Amino acid sequence: MTAEVNKETLGFQTEARQLLHLMIHSLYSNKEIFLRELISNASDAVDKLRFAALSDDSLLEGDGEYAVRVDVDQDAGTVTISDNGIGMNREEVIDHLGTIAKSGTAAFLEQLSGDQQKDSQLIGQFGVGFYSSFIVADRVEVHTRKAGTAANEGVLWESHGESEFTIEPKEKADRGTSITLFLRDDCKDFADDWRVRSVIKKYSDHISVPVLMKEAPVPAADEAEGEGKEASEPAQAQYKPVNEATALWTRSRSEISDEEYAAFYKHVSHDFEDPLSWSHNRVEGKLEYTSLLYIPARAPFDMWNRDANRGVKLYVQRTFIMDDAEQFLPMYLRFVKGVLDSNDLSLNVSREILQQDKTVDALRSALSKRVLDMLSKLSKNDAEKYAVFWKEFGQVLKEGPAEDTANKDKIAELLRFSSTHTDKEVQDQSLRDYIERMQEGQDKIFYVVAENFNTARRSPQLEVFRKRGIEVLLLSDRVDDWLMNHLQEFDGKQLQDVARGRLDLDDESEEEKQAREAAEKESEALVERLKAVLGDDVEEVRVTTRLTDSPACLVVGEMDMGAQMRRIMEAAGQAVPESKPILEINPTHPLINRLDTESDEARFADLSRIIFDQANLAEGGQLDDPAGYVERLNSLLLQLSKG
Numbered sequence: 001m002t003a004e005v006n007k008e009t010l011g012f013q014t015e016a017r018q019l020l021h022l023m024i025h026s027l028y029s030n031k032e033i034f035l036r037e038l039i040s041n042a043s044d045a046v047d048k049l050r051f052a053a054l055s056d057d058s059l060l061e062g063d064g065e066y067a068v069r070v071d072v073d074q075d076a077g078t079v080t081i082s083d084n085g086i087g088m089n090r091e092e093v094i095d096h097l098g099t100i101a102k103s104g105t106a107a108f109l110e111q112l113s114g115d116q117q118k119d120s121q122l123i124g125q126f127g128v129g130f131y132s133s134f135i136v137a138d139r140v141e142v143h144t145r146k147a148g149t150a151a152n153e154g155v156l157w158e159s160h161g162e163s164e165f166t167i168e169p170k171e172k173a174d175r176g177t178s179i180t181l182f183l184r185d186d187c188k189d190f191a192d193d194w195r196v197r198s199v200i201k202k203y204s205d206h207i208s209v210p211v212l213m214k215e216a217p218v219p220a221a222d223e224a225e226g227e228g229k230e231a232s233e234p235a236q237a238q239y240k241p242v243n244e245a246t247a248l249w250t251r252s253r254s255e256i257s258d259e260e261y262a263a264f265y266k267h268v269s270h271d272f273e274d275p276l277s278w279s280h281n282r283v284e285g286k287l288e289y290t291s292l293l294y295i296p297a298r299a300p301f302d303m304w305n306r307d308a309n310r311g312v313k314l315y316v317q318r319t320f321i322m323d324d325a326e327q328f329l330p331m332y333l334r335f336v337k338g339v340l341d342s343n344d345l346s347l348n349v350s351r352e353i354l355q356q357d358k359t360v361d362a363l364r365s366a367l368s369k370r371v372l373d374m375l376s377k378l379s380k381n382d383a384e385k386y387a388v389f390w391k392e393f394g395q396v397l398k399e400g401p402a403e404d405t406a407n408k409d410k411i412a413e414l415l416r417f418s419s420t421h422t423d424k425e426v427q428d429q430s431l432r433d434y435i436e437r438m439q440e441g442q443d444k445i446f447y448v449v450a451e452n453f454n455t456a457r458r459s460p461q462l463e464v465f466r467k468r469g470i471e472v473l474l475l476s477d478r479v480d481d482w483l484m485n486h487l488q489e490f491d492g493k494q495l496q497d498v499a500r501g502r503l504d505l506d507d508e509s510e511e512e513k514q515a516r517e518a519a520e521k522e523s524e525a526l527v528e529r530l531k532a533v534l535g536d537d538v539e540e541v542r543v544t545t546r547l548t549d550s551p552a553c554l555v556v557g558e559m560d561m562g563a564q565m566r567r568i569m570e571a572a573g574q575a576v577p578e579s580k581p582i583l584e585i586n587p588t589h590p591l592i593n594r595l596d597t598e599s600d601e602a603r604f605a606d607l608s609r610i611i612f613d614q615a616n617l618a619e620g621g622q623l624d625d626p627a628g629y630v631e632r633l634n635s636l637l638l639q640l641s642k643g
């Protein structure tokens with residue numbers, strides 16, 4: 001069989017094709033990143049082989065001098081990036097270079113707007129990797145052979161970056177991967193030695209494997225001219241490292257610049273943007289490890305996909321072990337990126353072993369503390385950056401108190417909320433801020449939970465609080481009810497849902513108490529009539545002092561599930577325990593007075609239903625019978641217009 005017979009043409013997966021197309025157009029102003037991406041992949045391939053060779057050193061085929069080489073050929077207009085890493089077999093080439101395996105890719109692509117600026121940021125956080133070659137090249141060849149396979153098992157992949165690629169067997173003497181880019185006419189400057197060197201310096205200094213380039217040819221010296229050509233014959237060109245080639249985290253903090261930290265972040269995270277913050281620590285003692293953890297400036301597109309890759313890059317004694325080691329950070333810190341280099345774990349550690357290892361628990365709790373401390377510092381020292389953090393990741397951090405009870409208090413300090421103090425949607429008030437503003441004698445932190453900010457802000461339950469100048473936190477994120485159920489208190493102050501249970505403002509004066517009791521007595525008959533009309537739809541009807549402007553509101557029993565949580569669970573198809581709302585009426589409201597004097601029982605029933613339905617609407621609920629509501633309201637409107 002000849003190689004020609006085995007040449008196959010295959011199509012890119014649809015998502016890969018779309019991404020390719022978009023990338024070429026939206027990243028055009030940031031062309032040089034292709035080098036960073038390809039060198040990053042080459043370094044990962046070396047790391048993978050180094051790890052595999054721990055248990056099988058025959059894979060090295062006698063060559064343990066890991067390196068990445070970059071060659072430029074100005075005449076041909078090419079740049080070639082070669083590594084002696086793990087390489088790929090035919091199947092892997094097809095899988096890795098023809099498809100995009102990340103779940104959620106289709107959804108991600110839908111978000112792209114066609115606006116170059118915005119899209120390039122989105123694509124940046126998606127991680128463009130190998131495909132970035134096509135930003136500068138109109139043809140790419142990948143020649144690769146998997147370590148441990150025979151020379152004739154080499155594979156040649158080729159594509160013009162449109163809809164197809166070809167793949168064929170091609171002998172390769174050395175293991176590893178060599179990628180040649182045939183540069184577009186307007187990108188030929190990437191075949192220039194100095195240009196490429198400077199880009200490598202900029203992006204790849206921290207990579208632990210040496211990136212080599214041929215020494216720039218030394219021009220023959222003038223005085224040699226007369227002595228005959230033989231004497232000035234240039235020596236064989238030598239490959240020399242261009243980058244620093246020491247793993248960044250092993251260097252001491254004082255020697256590392258912010259730029260280097262940022263470049264390293266881009267290598268581990270595949271993100272284009274600089275990180276918001278980082279924390280680099282070397283620990284000796286009971287546990288021995290180095291960690292370098294980063295907070296990104298932007299949430300990844302798949303943050304809400306619970307199966308998305310997360311976790312740190314794990315090294316054991318400076319040897320790469322695995323990517324995405326998720327055991328070292330809890331779920332609510334899944335946005336953290338970085339490296340953990342441990343001296344306590346064994347080099348043969350596997351994902352399975354990690355799940356049972358006691359050291360892992362100790363490391364997880366140590367890293368969690370590091371991240372929380374880093375966030376705490378950020379919140380104190382840089383309000384602007386903390387606001388960015390909160391906007392991007394606040395909702396994830398809110399999962400913390402439920403997941404990590406040991407750090408509940410620390411997490412609580414980091415939470416930010418909207419509140420009636422500012423009445424703004426932006427979540428920028430801490431529980432500490434709230435406590436400082438608490439009124440004399442107030443011993444609870446009040447909050448309201450609703451479907452969205454406006455519903456929360458306009459919630460009838462807030463009326464009395466506003467009147468008395470008592471601050472209430474306005475919660476409307478999906479996770480909020482869940483958060484509050486687990487938080488329960490902060491700094492000794494109980495957190496109280498204003499729509500739950502009886503209103504219990506401890507500062508009710510004797511006078512107010514008497515007024516309330518009198519109102520309750522006076523409304524007894526009305527309450528009974530309402531109960532008769534609303535029947536099984538309510539748990540109870542009672543008089544309240546929490547309302548000033550609204551005629552009525554719904555509250556839930558002290559032990560019942562909150563209305564928001566109930567809606568979320570119902571939407572998720574979960575069974576929710578049966579519970580009915582309590583209707584509270586405002587005896588001072590003219591509509592309630594009008595109701596009390598209504599003698600026509602049919603009209604009384606209509607009006608009662610309308611008030612009940614409106615209370616439901618005001619808290620963002622859905623009516624069981626919206627058409628019935630409209631009908632009743634219209635019939636009342638008609639009567640009004642007649643009168």
Ligand SMILES: Nc1ncnc2c1ncn2[C@@H]1O[C@H](COP(=O)(O)OP(=O)(O)OP(=O)(O)O)[C@@H](O)[C@H]1O
Nearest residue numbers: 041042045087088096126127128129130131177270
């Ligand atoms: N030089 C290489 N040697 C061996 N395998 C490689 C090499 N370059 C790419 N690959 C394989 O192709 C896969 C896809 O690479 P690509 O750069 O597109 O994405 P990635 O590096 O996995 O992630 P990201 O999208 O975040 O950059 C890699 O995961 C790896 O398995």
